[in-house]
Amino acid sequence: MTTMRATRWHEPAHRFQVDEIEVPAPTGADVQVQVKACGVVPNLRNVIHKFPEWFPHLPLPDAPAIYGLDPAGVVTAVGPDARGFQVGQRVYVNPVRTCGVCVHCRGGRPVRCNAYTFAGYFGFSPASKAVQARYPWGGFAEYLLAPVDSLAVLPDALSFDNASRFGYLGTSYGALRRGNAGIDTTLLVNGATGTLGVGLVLLALALGVPKIYAVARNRALLERVKALHPSRIETFSTLDGATDAWVRARTGGNGVDLVVEALGPEAPLEATLSAHRAVARGGTIVTVGGQQQAVPIDPIWLMAYHIDYRGSSWFTTSQAQEMADMVGSGVLDMSMLQTQRFGLDAVDAAIDAAGHRELGGFSNIAVCP
Amino acid sequence: MSKTMRAARMHAVGQPLQIDRVPVPSARPTDVVVEVKACGIVPNLGNVLHHLQEWFPHLVLPRLPAIFGLDATGVVAEVGSQVYAFKPGDRVYVNPARYCGGCRPCRMGETTHCLSYSFNGYFGFGEHSQRMFDDYPYGGLCEFMTAPQYSLVKLPDNLSHETAARFGYLGTGYRALRQGKVGPSTTLLVNGISGTLGLGVALFGLAMGARRILGTGRNKELLAKVKALAPHRIEVFSTDDGSIAHWAKGLTQGEGCEVVIDALGPGTPQAPMLDALAALRRGGHFINIGAVAGELPVNLHKVMDADQRVSGSAWFTTGQGQEMADMVESGQVDLSVFEHCVYALDDVNTALGLIANRNGGFSNYVICP
Numbered sequence: 001m002t003t004m005r006a007t008r009w010h011e012p013a014h015r016f017q018v019d020e021i022e023v024p025a026p027t028g029a030d031v032q033v034q035v036k037a038c039g040v041v042p043n044l045r046n047v048i049h050k051f052p053e054w055f056p057h058l059p060l061p062d063a064p065a066i067y068g069l070d071p072a073g074v075v076t077a078v079g080p081d082a083r084g085f086q087v088g089q090r091v092y093v094n095p096v097r098t099c100g101v102c103v104h105c106r107g108g109r110p111v112r113c114n115a116y117t118f119a120g121y122f123g124f125s126p127a128s129k130a131v132q133a134r135y136p137w138g139g140f141a142e143y144l145l146a147p148v149d150s151l152a153v154l155p156d157a158l159s160f161d162n163a164s165r166f167g168y169l170g171t172s173y174g175a176l177r178r179g180n181a182g183i184d185t186t187l188l189v190n191g192a193t194g195t196l197g198v199g200l201v202l203l204a205l206a207l208g209v210p211k212i213y214a215v216a217r218n219r220a221l222l223e224r225v226k227a228l229h230p231s232r233i234e235t236f237s238t239l240d241g242a243t244d245a246w247v248r249a250r251t252g253g254n255g256v257d258l259v260v261e262a263l264g265p266e267a268p269l270e271a272t273l274s275a276h277r278a279v280a281r282g283g284t285i286v287t288v289g290g291q292q293q294a295v296p297i298d299p300i301w302l303m304a305y306h307i308d309y310r311g312s313s314w315f316t317t318s319q320a321q322e323m324a325d326m327v328g329s330g331v332l333d334m335s336m337l338q339t340q341r342f343g344l345d346a347v348d349a350a351i352d353a354a355g356h357r358e359l360g361g362f363s364n365i366a367v368c369p
Numbered sequence: 370m371s372k373t374m375r376a377a378r379m380h381a382v383g384q385p386l387q388i389d390r391v392p393v394p395s396a397r398p399t400d401v402v403v404e405v406k407a408c409g410i411v412p413n414l415g416n417v418l419h420h421l422q423e424w425f426p427h428l429v430l431p432r433l434p435a436i437f438g439l440d441a442t443g444v445v446a447e448v449g450s451q452v453y454a455f456k457p458g459d460r461v462y463v464n465p466a467r468y469c470g471g472c473r474p475c476r477m478g479e480t481t482h483c484l485s486y487s488f489n490g491y492f493g494f495g496e497h498s499q500r501m502f503d504d505y506p507y508g509g510l511c512e513f514m515t516a517p518q519y520s521l522v523k524l525p526d527n528l529s530h531e532t533a534a535r536f537g538y539l540g541t542g543y544r545a546l547r548q549g550k551v552g553p554s555t556t557l558l559v560n561g562i563s564g565t566l567g568l569g570v571a572l573f574g575l576a577m578g579a580r581r582i583l584g585t586g587r588n589k590e591l592l593a594k595v596k597a598l599a600p601h602r603i604e605v606f607s608t609d610d611g612s613i614a615h616w617a618k619g620l621t622q623g624e625g626c627e628v629v630i631d632a633l634g635p636g637t638p639q640a641p642m643l644d645a646l647a648a649l650r651r652g653g654h655f656i657n658i659g660a661v662a663g664e665l666p667v668n669l670h671k672v673m674d675a676d677q678r679v680s681g682s683a684w685f686t687t688g689q690g691q692e693m694a695d696m697v698e699s700g701q702v703d704l705s706v707f708e709h710c711v712y713a714l715d716d717v718n719t720a721l722g723l724i725a726n727r728n729g730g731f732s733n734y735v736i737c738p
Contacts, residue, residue, distance in 0.1 A: 104652070109652065111651075111676045112650075112651050113651075114624065116651070124651075124674060124675075184477070254473075280482070281474070281484070281486075281494075282474060282479055282481065282482030287672060287673045288673055289673070290670065291669055291670060292670060294667060294668050295666070295669050296665065296666055296667075297664060297665050297666075297667045297679070298663070299631070299657045299661050299665055299681065300425075300660065300661075300662060301681070302657050302679070302680060302681030303658055303681035303682065303683055304428075304494060304681070305494075305683075306680075306681060306682065307680060307681055308678065308680035308681075309667075309669070309672060309678065309679040309680060310677075310678045310680075311671075311672035311673035311674070311676055311677045312673060312676065313673060313674055313676040
């Protein structure tokens with residue numbers, strides 16, 4: 001038996017432990033990927049420690065569980081039906097797993113599948129338990145199996161470290177696409193210095209968004225954001241006043257076409273509300289943030305001003321491929337991200353580091369088995 | 370001395386409308402003059418006349434004395450020198466939506482987002498709305514009115530003026546259905562299905578092929594009448610009998626509805642609206658066209674996780690009005706269910722007083738000058 005090292009979360013011990021377990025062999029349309037880097041997001045600590053209490057309806061994988069949301073690596077074996085991929089290819093593994101057979105999966109809209117599940121993270125309904133049993137492999141291990149339709153091919157210009165950022169980067173990309181961001185959009189990014197926010201700014205630049213209003217608290221990090229493209233990005237610290245007044249003063253009183261809400265779970269409600277008030281008549285507010293409190297929304301305002309709130313959950317594998325292609329062509333620049341790398345025996349330290357990033361969203365935390 | 374006509378005008382807020390003699394207008398180059406045959410009055414007109422400035426101080430009421438009347442239909446009596454597609458004798462509905470044509474949203478083709486968007490004969494949304502009312506001072510409660518050529522919907526012979534005078538609220542429902550991309554696979558929930566707005570949503574939802582329409586209301590007699598429109602496709606539920614979400618999920622294998630359109634009237638409490646929001650399925654779209662007031666607490670985290678949309682829809686374009694007229698012409702939509710309550714211009718105050726006694730959305734109150 002060939003074995004590998006995998007960092008697993010154990011219950012009731014309630015801790016990570018490096019175990020030697022069997023290397024899974026691919027069947028059907030699965031491929032085996034040797035993990036080179038797996039992204040660690042700040043929210044992983046919440047998922048493991050808080051979700052059972054905060055969101056009891058979101059099932060976690062059964063212990064001992066291999067977490068790890070964003071793996072990138074090399075194909076090392078392919079199942080008999082995994083056409084189109086060869087051993088040696090560099091790939092990002094989209095952790096989304098669905099049932100594959102419901103009307104929504106068959107209709108090409110997997111996000112609507114009731115069994116929608118993130119491998120190595122959590123699921124969205126009781127139906128996720130069966131999917132988690134079928135794909136119990138997260139990225140905190142030397143090898144994993146993934147279905148062939150979850151793979152994005154990486155260009156040489158895209159490092160494994162940067163590809164391991166694709167989860168939150170893709171969430172930002174999915175949000176911008178959900179809001180139809182493009183060359184005719186004025187955009188407000190609320191929470192622009194965080195993991196989602198920096199991704200939003202980078203991808204909005206890549207999509208040709210002409211004007212980006214970047215709002216956050218930390219002035220030093222906002223300066224870094226501004227430096228990404230000083231003529232297209234304007235920054236504002238919420239320490240200096242109300243977001244809506246600042247934006248309206250810069251848009252002839254009209255507000256912006258698109259607000260993307262990307263504040264973290266602890267942000268005050270007023271920071272969310274003030275940004276939403278900056279939307280123009282007919283505008284869209286896409287939410288990918290972690291705001292926990294119910295947000296008061298006036299339904300008459302929604303109607304009379306044609307306002308559109310759109311939740312955006314993750315992204316599709318084809319969108320991951322689009323991001324990889326943008327890095328390959330040079331349209332998307334990820335060179336300013338700074339990766340801190342951790343071994344399989346240091347997953348706790350990696351999660352700690354993800355919670356204390358001095359460079360905000362410019363920091364990238366990866367476990368590299 | 371110029372020709373004169375009769376017009377119902379409001380001279381002071383809270384006072385009855387007064388029948389005055391005013392000059393008949395003539396057509397400016399891109400306008401037509403329409404001889405009004407029927408003008409719809411909606412339950413909300415009384416609110417607009419009596420309470421608008423107090424309830425919604427940011428909305429603009431035309432300077433008094435003013436001719437109100439939102440939904441006018443009639444026959445073209447005169448065309449301006451630059452009118453291309455209409456001639457005297459054409460039967461038309463006049464879409465009361467006025468826009469400037471010159472602001473950025475207008476030039477981008479989003480005329481509903483016009484910074485001066487105003488309803489002729491009703492109220493306006495923008496700082497320049499009064500100028501719009503000065504340009505188009507005639508609502509439908511008079512014998513002749515001016516209208517820009519862009520506002521005209523050509524009526525087929527099988528669409529009566531009385532029925533076309535209902536196009537305002539019908540169109541509001543139609544646009545919401547279009548926003549929700551309602552089609553053959555849609556399970557649609559209409560919150561408030563037996564009202565003036567909700568019944569129109571049901572009629573056009575049927576015409577657009579929705580496979581199933583779930584409708585809520587209070588009055589069981591009216592609900593039974595709605596169900597009789599298409600007994601095998603419509604299910605109805607009285608909110609006196611429990612939770613909307615529980616009922617809707619029970620009919621959809623626990624999943625909920627793809628599209629929820631809220632058409633509750635003014636003065637309805639928030640609880641049934643929140644209940645309907647909870648009936649939205651993963652990936653679903655909630656659209657408000659109703660008049661529930663006050664800030665609704667919305668869990669945007671759930672909206673994000675479930676990839677949902679929560680938006681408002683206002684009115685409809687002239688193009689959409691023409692689509693509706695075409696659907697009547699071809700028989701795709703059946704509008705024969707309305708019970709017309711016809712009043713002369715002299716009896717407009719009586720009609721406004723009686724509209725509270727309507728038979729739900731089935732009653733159609735029109736003034737025929």
